Amino acid sequence: MTVTSLPGWWWPKGRYSRHQEVAMLVNVYTGDQIRAAEKPLLDTGYGPALMGRAAYGLAHHIAHHHSSARGRGLYGARITALIGPGNNGGDGLYALAHLARRGAAVAAVLTRDRAHPEGLQAFRAAGGRVVDHIPPSTEVLVDAVVGTGFRGDFVRPQVPGLEILNDDAALRPLVVACDLPSGVNADTGAAGEGVIAADLSVTFGGMKQGLIAGRGGTLSGMLHTVPIGLERHLPKTPVRLTSVQEPTNVSSPLPTDHKYSRGVLHLVAGSSAFPGAALLTAGAAVSTGVGMVVLQAPEAVRSRVISAYPEVVGVPPSSTPAAMDRSDGVVIGPGLGDQPQLLSEAEAVLEHVLESGTACVLDASGLGLIRDQLRRRGGLSTNVLITPHVGEARRIAVMLRDRVLASMLDSGSAKADPVEAARRVAGSLDCSVLLKGSTTVVASPQGEVLLHRAQAPGLATAGTGDVLSGILGALCATQEQDWLTVAAQGVSMHTAAVQRIDPEGRGRFGASAVVRAMG
């Protein structure tokens, strides 16, 4: 599906985007939404048909990934499943029956004293063996203990032989989760310690939020969705997943363009303590492509940035808002630190932004300015995108005196729910929110959500957030789009740059390398 825009807030300007990037968007559902969609079909006797499709799809993906990983066909492949008592276990048993008929040697460990009766019968009829341990030669381990029916706490089944999961990567079996890794909350991604991390999750009926958000997003591995015929019954969802798209033609100027028509970005960034943040933000903005970058910063910071990027125009931190008259976008915060003078000058810029409606990214130290705005205005405004990481979001929860929000942001808690947390902050502050993490959650004040699973662990290094702010700033200054679209493009460009320099995820690079990879 090609989507170029989402409903929401649009820049109050008369220019049009020349950024040709399109984002691939996939609808994302909670486990409850999927179960509700299944219900009318189950009530009318279609349960076995749904399970049949789910199991066939699971078997197909297992066969495919086994042959890619091992470089040979399915005949003789040793596949073992952990089978729970419900329909999730039923899916696993039917899938193994398919695989047995294609020549695989399949075994099942029943984690309870009961299992899906028809599934077990089909499994046995196809030659499957019920065993009481994981055979050491297992090449594929299927986790079908519990799926969307999971409630409460999950305790990993104590099955002899499961220690093969600790083997070196070369010896470890390929772990495939049936629907989702057992013990992951399908709605929120909350997960306890016992969950087995999957290399691959094959999910049924629709993409589940728990596979992408929070800890679930780090435990689910590669994702496949098997359509099982629920489409017609699925509700309209405000949550979507965006994938990394190589942005094409970003900032291509028109023949008639001049620097002002291409967009002017005003940066309030850097301090004597953190000059590098201004360098990274300005560098990323320049490399993303924008008509002009204006840096409002102390003299020493300006001269360091300008010696690296002579195209940047410097203005002193005490500049009046008149210096921003031509600005199409503003970034406030990277590297500002905690000097009261710099913060009060940044506050004046934020005030101007809130009055004028200029698109603004509020990041890092700039997020501390929210406290005063809560007192003065009760929040921010829809032209603002705030970009906290989880620690910063927790500080915002304190400003909002919102304990429920704080518990949603506690990644170790069963109440962890980053999607709802981002939505809640966006609603409380009346601005858009980009909550950084292994999965980035972008929420609009209207409740739409965009998820981006970076799969670039090397991004967890100092300064990459400043780079993202520069990218987002350049994008918002140069185009007329809503924040969800800009954020989708921005996080895609950020991740794509990392994947170019670090395709294997080894993490041997710093934020400056990401800026260099942007061009």
Ligand SMILES: NC(=O)C1=CN([C@@H]2O[C@H](COP(=O)(O)OP(=O)(O)OC[C@H]3O[C@@H](n4cnc5c(N)ncnc54)[C@H](O)[C@@H]3O)[C@@H](O)[C@H]2O)[C@@H](O)CC1
């Ligand atoms: N409903 C349907 O028609 C379809 C369901 N499908 C599969 O069915 C699954 C849902 O099936 P169910 O509703 O039977 O539920 P599950 O099989 O996911 O789990 C229910 C079983 O797990 C046990 N359980 C619950 N919480 C547990 C915990 N904390 N620790 C250990 N065991 C726990 C329960 O005792 C119950 O027997 C989906 O995830 C999917 O795999 C698919 O076959 C597609 C069609």
